[in-house]
Amino acid sequence: xxxxxxxxxxxxxxxxxxxxxxxxxxxxxxxxxxxxxxxxxxxxxxxxxxxxxxxxxxxxxxxxxxxxxxxxxxxxxxxxxxxxxxxxxxxxxxxxxxxxxxxxxxxxxxxxxxxxxxxxxxxxxxxxxxxxxxxxxxxxxxxxxxxxxxxxxxxxxxxxxxxxxxxxxxxxxxxxxxxxxxxxxxxxxxxxxxxxxxxxxxxxxxxxxxxxxxxxxxxxxxxxxxxxxxxxxxxxxxxxxxxxxxxxxxxxxxxxxxxxxxxxxxxxxxxxxxxxxxxxxxxxxxxxxxxxxxxxxxxxxxxxxxxxxxxxxxxxxxxxxxxxxxxxxxxxxxxxxxxxxxxxxxxxxxxxxxxxxxxxxxxx
Amino acid sequence: xxxxxxxxxxxxxxxxxxxxxxxxxxxxxxxxxxxxxxxxxxxxxxxxxxxxxxxxxxxxxxxxxxxxxxxxxxxxxxxxxxxxxxxxxxxxxxxxxxxxxxxxxxxxxxxxxxxxxxxxxxxxxxxxxxxxxxxxxxxxxxxxxxxxxxxxxxxxxxxxxxxxxxxxxxxxxxxxxxxxxxxxxxxxxxxxxxxxxxxxxxxxxxxxxxxxxxxxxxxxxxxxxxxxxxxxxxxxxxxxxxxxxxxxxxxxxxxxxxxxxxxxxxxxxxxxxxxxxxxxxxxxxxxxxxxxxxxxxxxxxxxxxxxxxxxxxxxxxxxxxxxxxxxxxxxxxxxxxxxxxxxxxxxxxxxxxxxxxxxxxxxx
Numbered sequence: 001x002x003x004x005x006x007x008x009x010x011x012x013x014x015x016x017x018x019x020x021x022x023x024x025x026x027x028x029x030x031x032x033x034x035x036x037x038x039x040x041x042x043x044x045x046x047x048x049x050x051x052x053x054x055x056x057x058x059x060x061x062x063x064x065x066x067x068x069x070x071x072x073x074x075x076x077x078x079x080x081x082x083x084x085x086x087x088x089x090x091x092x093x094x095x096x097x098x099x100x101x102x103x104x105x106x107x108x109x110x111x112x113x114x115x116x117x118x119x120x121x122x123x124x125x126x127x128x129x130x131x132x133x134x135x136x137x138x139x140x141x142x143x144x145x146x147x148x149x150x151x152x153x154x155x156x157x158x159x160x161x162x163x164x165x166x167x168x169x170x171x172x173x174x175x176x177x178x179x180x181x182x183x184x185x186x187x188x189x190x191x192x193x194x195x196x197x198x199x200x201x202x203x204x205x206x207x208x209x210x211x212x213x214x215x216x217x218x219x220x221x222x223x224x225x226x227x228x229x230x231x232x233x234x235x236x237x238x239x240x241x242x243x244x245x246x247x248x249x250x251x252x253x254x255x256x257x258x259x260x261x262x263x264x265x266x267x268x269x270x271x272x273x274x275x276x277x278x279x280x281x282x283x284x285x286x287x288x289x290x291x292x293x294x295x296x297x298x299x300x301x302x303x304x305x306x307x308x309x310x311x312x313x314x315x316x317x318x319x320x321x322x323x324x325x326x327x328x329x330x331x332x333x334x335x336x337x338x339x340x341x342x343x344x345x346x347x348x349x350x351x352x353x354x355x356x357x358x359x360x361x362x363x364x
Numbered sequence: 365x366x367x368x369x370x371x372x373x374x375x376x377x378x379x380x381x382x383x384x385x386x387x388x389x390x391x392x393x394x395x396x397x398x399x400x401x402x403x404x405x406x407x408x409x410x411x412x413x414x415x416x417x418x419x420x421x422x423x424x425x426x427x428x429x430x431x432x433x434x435x436x437x438x439x440x441x442x443x444x445x446x447x448x449x450x451x452x453x454x455x456x457x458x459x460x461x462x463x464x465x466x467x468x469x470x471x472x473x474x475x476x477x478x479x480x481x482x483x484x485x486x487x488x489x490x491x492x493x494x495x496x497x498x499x500x501x502x503x504x505x506x507x508x509x510x511x512x513x514x515x516x517x518x519x520x521x522x523x524x525x526x527x528x529x530x531x532x533x534x535x536x537x538x539x540x541x542x543x544x545x546x547x548x549x550x551x552x553x554x555x556x557x558x559x560x561x562x563x564x565x566x567x568x569x570x571x572x573x574x575x576x577x578x579x580x581x582x583x584x585x586x587x588x589x590x591x592x593x594x595x596x597x598x599x600x601x602x603x604x605x606x607x608x609x610x611x612x613x614x615x616x617x618x619x620x621x622x623x624x625x626x627x628x629x630x631x632x633x634x635x636x637x638x639x640x641x642x643x644x645x646x647x648x649x650x651x652x653x654x655x656x657x658x659x660x661x662x663x664x665x666x667x668x669x670x671x672x673x674x675x676x677x678x679x680x681x682x683x684x685x686x687x688x689x690x691x692x693x694x695x696x697x698x699x700x701x702x703x704x705x706x707x708x709x710x711x712x713x714x715x716x717x718x719x720x721x722x723x724x725x726x727x728x
Contacts, residue, residue, distance in 0.1 A: 008686055019691040026684075043706040046683065048690050067686075074707070088711070095686050097706055110650040118711040121668060128701045129675040130664060132649050138660045139652035144645040159676070161701030165664075168673045182696045189699070194674060244644040280608040280644035281508040285496050286474040288503035296502045300494060300529075304485060309532045310558060311493040312523070319410065320390075322372055322431075322459050326412050327383040332546045335553070337492045337525030342407040342461055343438070347452070347482040 005031045007066045007096030013059050023056070024067070027096075037103030039083040041073035043093045047127035049161075067095035070111060070127045075101075088116040090126040129165055137165035140245035141223055142173070149174030151220035154211070154237075156230045158199055159186035162247060166223045167196050175221070178214045180207075180230050202226070208233040223247060240287065312336030317352060369395045371430045371460030377423050387420070388431070391460075401467030403447040405437035407457045411491035413525075431459035434475060434491045439465075452480045454490040493529055501529035504609035505587055506537070513538030515584035516603075518575070520594045522563055523550035526611060530587045531560050539585070542578045544571075544594050566590070572597040587611060604651065676700030681716060 011025040034040045047070040055061050061068060071093040075083045080102040083089065092108040093099030101113050116126045125131065140162075147153060153170040157163040158179025167190065170177045179190040179199035187199040200210040211233045218239040224231060224246050238244075288296075303309040314334040316325035319342045329338040341352055348355070375389040398404045411434040419425050425432060435457040439447045444466040447453065456472040457463030465477050480490045489495065504526075511517060517534040521527040522543025531554065534541045543554040543563035551563040564574040575597045582603040588595060588610050602608075652660075667673040678698040680689035683706045693702040705716055712719070 006683055008683070018694055019687060021687065024687045043683070044709050045679075046686065046704040046706050048680075048686065048693050048702040048704060050694060052690070053694055071706070074710075095683065097683055110653045120665065122713075123709065123711050124677060124679075124703060125668075125675070127703060128677060129668065129673065130661060133701060134664050135652060135657060135660050136647065136649040138664060139649060139656055140645070140647040143652065143656060144647065159699055161675075164675060164700065165673065168667075172667060172672055186699060189676065193676075238642050242642045244642060245647050246644055247647045278602050278606045278608060278646040280610055280646075281504070282642040282644075283500065283504040283508065283609050283611045285500040285503060288499060288507065289474045292503055292507060293499055296499050297494060300498050300502060301484065303532075303536060304489075304493065308536055309493065309529065311489070311525075311528055312553065312557075313488060313492060315409075315488075316412075319370055319372070319407070319459065319461055322410065322412065323383060323385065323388045326416070329412050330382055330414060330417055335523055335550060336528065337497060338412040339488060339491060340410040340412060342410050342435070345408050345487065346438075347487050349486075 003031060005029050005096060005098040007094070010056055010061050010063050010065050010067055012063055014053075014057050019053065027066070031098045032100050034077060034079050034100055034102070035104070037080050038100050038105060039078035039080045039102050040076045040098065041089065041091065041093065041101055042076055042098050043071045043073050043096065044088070045072040045124045045127055046093075046095060047071065047131075047133075049133075068092065068108065069094045070132065071099070072116065072123050072126050073099065073101070078102075083115075088118060088123050088126075090114050090116055090131065128161060133161045134165050136247060137162050137169060137223075140247050141166045141169050141221070144245050145221045145223075145243040147173045147175050147221055150176070152176045152178065152215050152217055152239075153221040153223065154178050154180065154215065154219050154234055155196075155223045155225075156180045156202075156234075157225035158190045158196065160225065163223070163225055164190070164194055168194055170221070170223075171195055176215075176217075178211070180211065180226070180233075202230045202233070208236075212237060218242075221245075313355075314338045315352060315355065316340045318342070367395060369393050369460060369462040371458070374420055374425050374427050374429050374431055376427055378417075378421050383417065391430070395462045396464055398441060398443050398464055398466070399468070401444050402464050402469060403442035403444045403466050404440045404462065405453065405455065405457065405465055406440055406462050407435045407437050407460065408452070409436040409488045409491055410457075410459060411435065411495075411497075413497075432456065432472065433458045434496065435463070436480065436487050436490050437463065437465070442466075447479075452482060452487050452490075454478050454480055454495065492525060497525045498529050500611060501526050501533060501587075504611050505530045505533050505585070508609050509585045509587075509607040511537045511539050511585055514540070516540045516542065516579050516581055517585040517587065518542045518544065518579065518583050518598055518601075519560075519587045519589075520544045520566075520598075521589035522554045522560065524589065527587070527589055528554070528558055532558055534585070534587075535559055540579075540581075542575070544575065544590070544597075566594045566597070572600075576601060582606075585609075677719075678702045679716060679719065680704045682706070 007027045008024045009027050011023055014023050071091055073089055073091050073093055075085050075087040091101050091113040092111050116123050147170050153175045155163045155167040158167055158181045167177045167179055177196045179196045180202050181187050181199055182203050187201055190196045190199040198214040200214055215237050219234055219237040220239050220242050222234050222244045224244055314336045322340050328334050371391045372388045373391050375387055378387050435455055437453055437455050437457055439449050439451040442449055455465050455477040456475050480487050511534050517539045519527045519531040522531055522545045531541045531543055541560045543560045544566050545551050545563055546567050551565055554560045554563040562578040564578050579601050583598055583601040584603050584606050586598050586608045588608055678700045686704050692698050
């Protein structure tokens, strides 16, 4: 046991790009003393995760703060009934050699400290496959996307912590699993050691073709960790009723403000979707004709009849006016459903002039 | 009855922007003669819809083609048992005054011709509230997003054909409904005539603030027709477990290739999502800790124990190396779950050197 605590603090808020030496400052300070209900721990393992860079770039960590990180720690000294010296725990000491746990010590978000039993699995798994990382793979693939046997699942960053877990869960569920990774050794590992059906490299010029060939039945589920080029290759392969888990877009985390790909990440709301568990449904009405048109006509017809639903039309007069009305519709110049009266309507109860005069509000 | 058919054809594939006169050419040609099993119709109403511009810009319609469009038509002459002169039908004559229906006439996608009963509702509704437009609103809002009473629903292009229907369905389901529209008259109509709870204008400099104030409990469902600035204003308001229906992004349909917003639309895969009915799930693991962690630990622990799941770690040695390992992880230089051995691990069954030598593959 040393009498010094060592830590990395944030030296500046990184403006762009990837980490460099100047972003971090080494700190030496006294080991803290546990108060009543508290225990002193030493860090055994520190977890490095992509999301930490996002926190630093976005200014969530202040300059001078000890960098956040999940840890596996050993209890050295305890004034708490909950922790005994020699206990191993999951906690969030961050990038430092020592830290406190117990009464009055802030819990980092949802990362409540918990004891680890070394008999079950190596203690490092508490920040890996049996920790948030594993739960991230499990909830994103299994809970959100509900894989069905025989479906094709693509996992990006396939050899990374989340990717390898997600892909193996998909294999257990009977799916065809195709990884995307970088160097050949990673691709080989994913196929030969983890049992993925295939793995293609995003570093290859033929990436998009390789992926298409590896997914002859298209893609039903995409577990997204990377974004950018990796993501672009998956898009044209998506099947009907496919699902995407938007776990991360690591390729975007280092982008500068002027970079289009970084803009895509921010402007599509990826950070919000991650936080709010948002589902985005693509809508193509043709998918619902067979399944829902009859129910719709019955229900909507009833609502209109009962006066619960009104509608407004903007009727252009004569086929000659179609281009002009079309342009007006696209740029906000029409009001309500836009249509063209091409010939006469013998069923209308009033003239077009009269319908326009009352604002084209029908079924009032 | 005239003896001439008139039509608008596509004069060129538009490269960018909004429609101009040169995009369309007026055509006069003979009215077609119906063959056996066919009927001749005259177009009463032609529907103008934003998706038509996408078809033309993407080259799906060839130069010289009669422009596609959904229509309400009247049967003039019939050699078919199915259609009688005087019948009104939904079909896809396109931008022309006459067209054929029946045997051997191509059906446009899922838009099967069907007879319309003028006694039920005005015949124009077959290309409006009781047609694909209504089904688009119904399936996107009701089927995909499952609105719950008391939730807040935001509808963009609120006074347009789809928007007014979607918002009213949400009202029937007991939601707070906030529209986004352009000019004041549209906002007033949506609130005063359709009964939306509020409507804000995207033309205002205070749009984002106005929307936030109109949604004091955040946004649970967003019915997306517009994209761009309208969409950006909704993002920060999204609640936990919110849902977005990606119906259209009309603001992007006219963008040029160099335009960032247009890139967003294409690069996020919006066209693919629409077609494939894809669901995108944002993932934040913290949302699943309370609900799924216990089940996860039990299931994943069992899979590891049974050898169904392996994992690989990349262990950096010593806290001093954390910044270097962190940067390597972000740029693809590590392999597997990245962690730092900060202190000694008394529970490990082998030294770090031995673990590295066997590729850090644990639980083999």
